[in-house]
Each structure stands twice: as C-alpha cells, then as structure tokens.
Amino acid sequence: MTQSPLTEPKKLWNIPYILVLTVSTLSSFSFYMVATILSKYLVGLGASITFAGFVVGLFSITSLVCRPFCGVMADRLNNIWLLIVSNLLMSIGLLGFAFTNSMPLMILFRVCNGVGFSINGTVQMALIVHFIPKDRTGEGIGYIGISQLIGSACAPAVGLEIADRLGMPAAFLAAALLTIAAAVMLLFLRDIQPPKKKAAKKGISFGDFFERRAVPFTIPYSTFSFANGVINGYLVMFADEYGIEKVSVYFTMYAVAVFLVRPFSGKLMDKKGLQYTVFPGMIACAASLFLLGFCNSLWLILLTGILRALGQGAAQPSLQAGCINHVGRERSGVATSTYFLGGDIGQGIGPMVGGFILAQIAGLAGYRVLFCFCGALMLAALGYFYVMFPRNAETKKNL
Template sequence: MDKEQNRLWTVPFILVLFVNALNGISSYMVNPAMPEFLVSKGIPFALTGLISSLLSWVALAMRPFSGAMSDRFNKKKIMFVSYLATAACMLGYALVQKSAAVIGVRILHGVAFAVSGTISMVFATSFVPEKRIAEGISYIGIASLLGTMIGPQLGSSISQQLGMRNLFLTAGGLCLICLLMIVVIPYQFVEQKGKRAGKKITFSDFFAKELLIYVFLIGLFSFGNGIISYYLINFGEVRGIANIALFFTVYSVAMLIMKPFVGKLQDARGIRVILIPAFLIYAVGMVLLANAYSLTPVLIAAVFKAIGQGNGSPAIQAESVKKLGLERNGVAISTCLIGQDLGNALGPIFASYVVNFSNYGSMFMLYALMLLGGLGIYIGTTRKETQSKRKTILAKEGN
C-alpha cells in the first residue's frame, strides 16, 4: 500500500508533464520573435524591450494572487481558464494591426502568463507523493525545458518560412491541445476543512517574506534570461553568427543531462553547493558571449548558462517548497516566480538601453559583473546561517 502511495509515474502526472512541455514550446516559439514583431507594427526598436517586458510586469502584479488562488481553489479549473486566455492572446497577436492593440494583447497575456505559470507547477505537484517531491519537481522542470529546446528553433523556422501570423496561430494551437489534455486529467478537488478553511487571508498568503533572499537571487538569474530570450537572435545577426538559435537547444540538452544529478547533490549537500558555482560559471559564460564572433563560444556559453541559471533557479524553487511545505506550495512557487518576473521584466529594458547607447558586448559584460555582485551578497547574507549550522554539527559530533 505504501509503495502504491509513493508511486510517481501515474497517468495524471505523465499528462501534466506533457501539458507543461507543450506550454513551454508555445511560449518559447513566440519570445525570440517579439522584437521583430513589434517593429513590424511600427514600434521603435528602442521601445521593444519595454513593451516585450510588459508581459513580465503585468505577471509580477498578478503573481501573488495566483499563488493564493492555487492554495485555496480548484487547481484544474484555474489552469483551464488561464490556458484558454493564453490561446486567445496568441490569436490576438495574429490578428491585431495597430500598436495600441498589440500593447493591449501583451497586457492580457501577462495576466494569463502569471496564473498559468504558477498553477502549472502547483497542479503538477498535486500528483507527486510527498516523499518524492524533489524528484517530481525535477521532472516537471525537465518537461518545461523541452520548451527552451524546441520552441526557439521551431518558432524561427515557422516565422521565416510561413510568416509571423502563422507563428502565433501555431503557438495558439498548441495551447488548445493543452486544454484538451487538461480536461481528461483526473483530479479530485478537496475543499479546505477545519482551521485552514476559516483562516483569514493574510499577507503571508500572497508573499512568503522568509524567501526574500531567494526572490533576489532567482530574479538576478532571470535578468539574464530576459536578455537572452529576447535579444540573442538580434545579437547573432549583428555579429554575423549563423544558427545562433542552437544556443537554446544546447542549453536544454545540457540541462537534461545535469538535472537529475544536481537534484541529488542538492538533497545531499544543500543549496549552497549549487548556487556558489552557479553564479561563477554563469558569469564566465556571459564573458564568453560578450566576446563571441562565431558559433562555438556561443554554444559553450549555453552550457555555462545551463550550469548557472539553469541549475540555480530550479534549486531555489525546490528549496522554497521544502521550506514552506506542500500546504503552502502555491505561495512558495509564486513568491519565487515574482523574482523571476522582476528579472524577466528588467532584463529586456536593460538590454535595449545598453545596446542603443553602446553594444551587445558591453551588455553581456555588465551582466557578468552583476552576477558576481549577487554572489557576494548571497555569501554575505548566508554566512551567519552557515556558521550556525557548523556549530550545531560540531556540537553533535562532540557528543
């Protein structure tokens, strides 16, 4: 009986992994094409970063509510509505003509993105046994990785061969497939009972202040994600680097190889052993990218990004869920995603201004310095906690 309760690979879990994978592909098909799409609608290049990041700014405002909803209401219904809204936004991109309408769709997409991003992970963990939560989260992350592996290259091919409109229609079609799969996933919503049912809504339902340092760190990681997702293709065109979209594929393959081992290492040694190398290696990767004029250093930088941001961000999410427990899983995930939204929102703005006044090389070098600064802050703020743990261990060994 205990073995059955701890079984991870159930039909609902497999289906929800497919949903996460398809949703990721849909999103990453669209992101790299957004600056070019905005310019085609008459929006100046200098403003593309600001408008592209509207999705993240709106998501940031909505994210705390998405976490609270995930902890209190029917997760399956919330997920269905959020994916339906995402599909409608993809159709909107394909049909709108005026720049004002584009901005309106982008804002609505931000609302849908906030809710769907949180609920996708929270809903998935509903089918993970408590004793295997870290393992389950790692597989959820792998499913999402398929989006970064397949999406950019697929989106680039569709937009070049079939046009921008068909790119958005295809992305919307993938969202509709997700909706069909969500419908057939068996899920029993259990209403809250006892003390939790009558508990008043407090600030802690929207934001976990005990995770503040992790919000900052995951935001710093995602800052680079916002830069690369939106401007790597343009960087390749400026530098004359063909097939630069392979960066996303190499990044994803590296993550697929490393992720199971990194999860086990974190369980055995703690998050610190993941984060310190992650910051250092990611910074080196950005220096490589700043000086790249051919594909080889770009692909090496992709591997370094996988070791850095790719391993660092999921490690922070897993640690946050462990700290708060499954009962507050929604607010744990949404709090981390607030940091990601901040990074994703600020990254494109930073990139557009730096590139406008300088160049891509300066942009990547400045970000490398930011990563090293973040590492210093992390070490400084966690030093007392580390020293306290060491004293406890030494005291136990002394006994």
C-alpha cells in the same frame, strides 16, 4: 473531473504527473512559438517599432502585476480549473492576434495572453507538487524545467517555419491550438489536493500575496534571471566587438547542457541535500560570468556557456524545490508566486542595468564590467543564502 482524497504518490512517473508535465510542455511551446515573431508581425501590420516594443514588453509588466494574485488563487481555489482557465485565456489572446488588425485590440489580447501565462506558471507548479513523492521533489521539479526548456529551444524555430510557409496568423493559430489541447487534457485530471480548510478569519492579508519564508530562495534565483536578461540582451553585441560570428550557437549549447544536467542535479538534491547543488552551482555560474568578459573567441564563449548551464541547471531547480519544501506544500501557490516574482524583477532590471553600465563605459571594458558585475551579484546572493541557510540538521534534511 473530481477531487479525490489526498494520498502521497509512491512513484514519480504517475499518470497525473505525466499529464501535468505534458500540459507544461504544450503551454511553454505555445508561448515560445510566437515570442520571436510578434514584434515583426505588428510592424508588418503598420505599427511603429516603438508600439511593437511596447506591446511585447507589456507581457512582462502584466506578469509582474499578476504574480502575487496568482499565489493567492493557487492556494485558495481549485488548481485544475485555474489551469484550464489560464490556458483558455492564453488561447483567446493568441486567436485575437490572428484575427484582428486593430492596435488597441492587440494591447487587450496581449494583456489577456500575459494574465493567462502568469497564472499558468504559478498554478502549474502549485498543482504538480501534489503528484511528486516528497523524497523526489528536486527531481520532479527538475523535469518541469526540462519541459519548459524544450519549448524555449525548439518552439521558436517551429513558429518561424510556420510563419514563413503559411503566414504569421497561422503561427498564432497553431500556438492557440496547443493551449486549447492543454485545457482539454486537464479535464481528465483528478485533483489530489487536500480539501481547503475554512479560514478562522475572513479576508486577505499581506501574507496571502507574499511569503517571506521564500525570500532566501528568491534572492539567489533573481540573480540567475538578472544574468539571463543581461546575456540575452548583450552577448551578441559583445561578440560583435571581437568580430565573432555564429554566437547564437551559445544559446543552443546552453539549452542542451541544462537539459542534460537537470535530472542528475534533482536526484543529487533529493539524496544529499540542497547544499550539494546550490552552492557549487552558483559558484560555477558566477565563475562563468567572470570569465565571459575576457573571452576573445567563439569556443571560449561556448565553454563559459556550458559552465553556466551546469551551474544554473543544478542550482535553479534545487532552489525552487527547496523553497516549496521549506514553506510547505499547502502554501506552494504563494511560495511559487513569490519565487517567480524575484525572477520577473531580475529579468526586467538586468537589461536596464546593463544598458546603464554600457552607456557609462564604452567598448570591451564596459562588457567586462557588466559581466563581472553579474558574477559579483551572484556571489553576494550566495553569501546571503549561506547566512540564511537553515543550520538545524532536521530542517536541512527536509530541504
């Protein structure tokens, strides 16, 4: 593996792009394979449900703490080697789950897995943008989202099937093999990042950890994560209030709709601009949340899920692509880490706020207030983005 001179790729589907896309799919698949079985596995080993919840939640805490440092590393160090190390860290954590019954070691391996996954997500995005033509940034980043969506939609079922047939340790081993395969594949990748310029002054500043120019994109993205956390945590309970069964179909239809809309939304953003995907996308998503609280049948809930998927599938990758374009590819690492930091915070706070609202307002009224609150929060973020959206025509063109 060597570093070659920086040259702009002429087409999107070049070999390095496909390779990193494959690595992204493998890493995502590995993560989601074990996400649904870890707590059950720990309880089966004799851990309390409280301890199991702590270990599962430790992943998010680790990710939140590591995220700013990931941006610094992505902008200063070789992205390919960072990605190899991150996949190996994930594999070490997964192998540890398979081969130990020690609860203190489970904590250590969970932290190891979380650090690896946090580095992986940030560095992956910082690396792949160098293999995407600038005039197809939205489309290229959209496909990265699809690769991760494949993992979230398919991997849990695969992990459960392996666990049922061969035992849970086998599921962790299979997940570890995927990350090892990803690390091996990266050895064949040539790095086309520009040589790092020597900084005029030594040391690290706050700007190396946090990119303030990314904030206008991060805040709207955080509201999507907030709503995701709320729906993932409380949709089933909301359906139970109405006696609605098989509401899990909502998540499948949502994933399929996002899968279908992302390639088209990326192309639309590249051709027309960010305003053609983010503004209507956020309005559609907010509308779906306002409507959700008043749905009293499965088909109505599913319709709101499709509307939400169309909105989020259009707006979310466009925000990420716009963030990188606005900040600049040379700062793509810290831009991505700042952007993802908003998502980490939104995903974590959403269920907490939801629990507080439902504790204060009982029954269906509580769920209606909660979902409407999510919609209002998204519209407020949209208003903020509108105010902060660059008015300069040339800047808009670059976005």
